[in-house]
Amino acid sequence: MYDLNTKTGLVDFLSDAIDRASDGRQLSKETKKVRINLSALTRLYWDVEIDVPNNLSRSELDDLVREFYDEVDGSDFVEDNEYWEWENCYWEKI
Numbered sequence: 712m713y714d715l716n717t718k719t720g721l722v723d724f725l726s727d728a729i730d731r732a733s734d735g736r737q738l739s740k741e742t743k744k745v746r747i748n749l750s751a752l753t754r755l756y757w758d759v760e761i762d763v764p765n766n767l768s769r770s771e772l773d774d775l776v777r778e779f780y781d782e783v784d785g786s787d788f789v790e791d792n793e794y795w796e797w798e799n800c801y802w803e804k805i
Contacts, residue, residue, distance in 0.1 A: 713782060715759070725761060728778035732771045738764035743804060745772060747779045750799030757783055760805060772802045 714720035729738070742762035749757045763775070780800050 732774035739766040741765040745802045746805050749795050776800055776802050
């Protein structure tokens, strides 16, 4: 488990998650800024603004959301620390 509340933990997680999402595809050095949003039943949410390779596809960004979905436990927001409401978890370009 990564500590996403620290810069080092977020950088390590992001590097590993992008590697898994891109499945070994060569990625550009140029980046685009996206926000990952996770939502719990209480309608509170978790988000982080990150720079990702500019040529990550929609499918790869969806995979990245899934990576965050699996990694972020939601302990600050809901009693059930293992539950995120998947229908409301998404990425958006900012």
